[in-house]
Amino acid sequence: MSSMASLLLLFVLLSVSLRTTESQIGVCYGLLGNNLPSPPEVINLYNSHNIRRMRIYDPNQSVLQALSGSNIELMLGVPNSDLQYVASSRDNARDWVRRNVVNFPSVKFRYIAVGNEVKPTDGTLAPLVHPALTNIHEAVAFHGLKDQIKVSTSVDTTMIGVDFPPSQGAFKGDVRAYIDPIIGFLVAINAPLLVNVYPYFSYSGNPRDISLAYALFTSSGTVVQDGSNGYQNLFDAIVDVMYSALEKAGGATVEIVISETGWPSNGAFGATFDNARTYYTNMVSHAPHGTPKRPGRAIETYLFAMFDENNKEPELEKNFGVFYPNQQPKYNLNFNSIQQGFESV
Numbered sequence: 001m002s003s004m005a006s007l008l009l010l011f012v013l014l015s016v017s018l019r020t021t022e023s024q025i026g027v028c029y030g031l032l033g034n035n036l037p038s039p040p041e042v043i044n045l046y047n048s049h050n051i052r053r054m055r056i057y058d059p060n061q062s063v064l065q066a067l068s069g070s071n072i073e074l075m076l077g078v079p080n081s082d083l084q085y086v087a088s089s090r091d092n093a094r095d096w097v098r099r100n101v102v103n104f105p106s107v108k109f110r111y112i113a114v115g116n117e118v119k120p121t122d123g124t125l126a127p128l129v130h131p132a133l134t135n136i137h138e139a140v141a142f143h144g145l146k147d148q149i150k151v152s153t154s155v156d157t158t159m160i161g162v163d164f165p166p167s168q169g170a171f172k173g174d175v176r177a178y179i180d181p182i183i184g185f186l187v188a189i190n191a192p193l194l195v196n197v198y199p200y201f202s203y204s205g206n207p208r209d210i211s212l213a214y215a216l217f218t219s220s221g222t223v224v225q226d227g228s229n230g231y232q233n234l235f236d237a238i239v240d241v242m243y244s245a246l247e248k249a250g251g252a253t254v255e256i257v258i259s260e261t262g263w264p265s266n267g268a269f270g271a272t273f274d275n276a277r278t279y280y281t282n283m284v285s286h287a288p289h290g291t292p293k294r295p296g297r298a299i300e301t302y303l304f305a306m307f308d309e310n311n312k313e314p315e316l317e318k319n320f321g322v323f324y325p326n327q328q329p330k331y332n333l334n335f336n337s338i339q340q341g342f343e344s345v
Contacts, residue, residue: 024287025335026053026075026302027322028260031060033309035325039066042306045327046072050335055259055302057116058082059100068106075111075194075259075302076100077154078136083115083128086135093135094142102143109149112136113194113259116154120178129153130181137189153182154194154259160241165226166293169241170248183251193251194259195242196304199234200279204270210234216263216275217282229292235261235283240293258287262304265330267316277331280322284333 029042037045043066046054055075056063067074078086078096086093101109114132118125137151157163159179161172171179186193203215213219215234222230224237231237239256246254263279264271280303290297308321308330322330 024298024300025051025284026055026073026300027051028055028057028302028305029063030057030305030307030309030312031063032311033307033325034311036307036309037325037327039063041327043067043070043072045306045323046070049329049333053110053300053302055113064100064104064107067108068104071108073108073110075113076109077116078112078114078132080115080118080125083118083125083132086114086139087128087132090135090138090142093132093139097136097139097143097145101140101145101149109145111194111257112140112149112151113154114151117156117196118153120159120175126178129178130185133182133185137185150191151189152186152191152194152257154196155179156196157198157238157242160245162245163238163241165224166229166231166237166240167226167244169244171245176249180249183246183249183254186254187251190253192255192257192300193242193246194257195239196260197235197238197242197258198261199238200263200270202234202238204268207270212270212275216278217286218278226292231292233282233286235286236291239291239299243291243293256299258299258301260302260304262320262322264316264319265308265321266319267314271316271319273330276319280331280333284335 039062047070053073057077058079059076082096086096114136115125115129118129120126133151133153140146140149140151159171159175160169162168162170199215203210203212211219214223217233217235219232222232224231242256246252261283263276265273265276283301283303287301288298290299303322305320307323307325308319310318312318322333324330
């Protein structure tokens with residue numbers, strides 16, 4: 001191969017790599033505020049800051065209309081309040097997908113998240129998640145969209161029973177009846193598990209044993225050595241605990257997408273502007289690089305959230321925004337850059 005051809009091939013490979021990692025960060029768009037911009041203004045804000053992915057928690061028709069033609073990839077939520085409807089029949093699920101997906105052909109749907117943080121112990125909602133997943137997936141296929149849209153559910157990390165070291169991660173015994181069928185479903189359709197990951201809550205709940213630096217990606221060296229894997233930050237440890245738990249439950253092939261992660265800037269212990277800025281900045285930098293268990297594999301990540309939402313409770317829940325409601329950036333995050341230096345507090 002000539003040197004010119006080699007250079008061209010290298011350029012193509014680098015371009016593909018850059019496109020793959022550059023778009024890994026999305027932002028969750030919540031609407032629980034009385035002072036938020038209009039949906040068209042929000043879409044313009046995403047585009048002006050090169051935020052190419054969005055998560056919304058319900059099929060808000062004004063938001064879906066504003067997204068039409070925007071080229072922003074969307075994770076659309078089936079809210080917990082809709083689980084009974086879509087789980088009860090295939091016709092209902094087909095109707096839900098028709099109204100909220102098919103009717104918006106110019107929106108780039110990436111995922112449908114069926115339920116958010118449903119507790120395995122919830123006797124009302126938990127039994128609905130698996131049938132809702134299967135019905136929504138069938139509905140997506142029925143409408144000819146199964147090659148475009150992945151169907152999954154969003155979980156938190158409270159289902160973990162063993163969380164240290166990461167290689168020993170395992171689900172609690174009493175959640176296996178809930179999570180195992182979901183994992184089997186995801187394996188069968190080759191879809192990721194959506195996981196909400198919050199090092200903030202781990203740190204604020206146990207600051208004696210978890211250092212702030214470990215939670216904020218600012219540790220100067222390895223904090224946890226687990227066999228051949230060294231952990232410098234809590235985020236990686238949590239994600240790899242989930243991967244280990246998936247492996248033990250028959251989900252070794254299931255990828256993890258971080259459907260929420262964030263740090264509050266006010267309202268509780270450890271919730272400061274500087275800590276939040278450091279976390280978000282370093283999270284954006286870290287996502288392309290993977291975890292010790294899955295090195296070099298970019299982590300698709302959705303920051304929580306786009307705006308401070310003043311109708312939420314308790315107080316700290318009002319302060320997760322990366323933008324102010326007046327559309328000014330809180331932290332000047334660089335969504336255009338793949339490689340960013342880590343910020344220290």
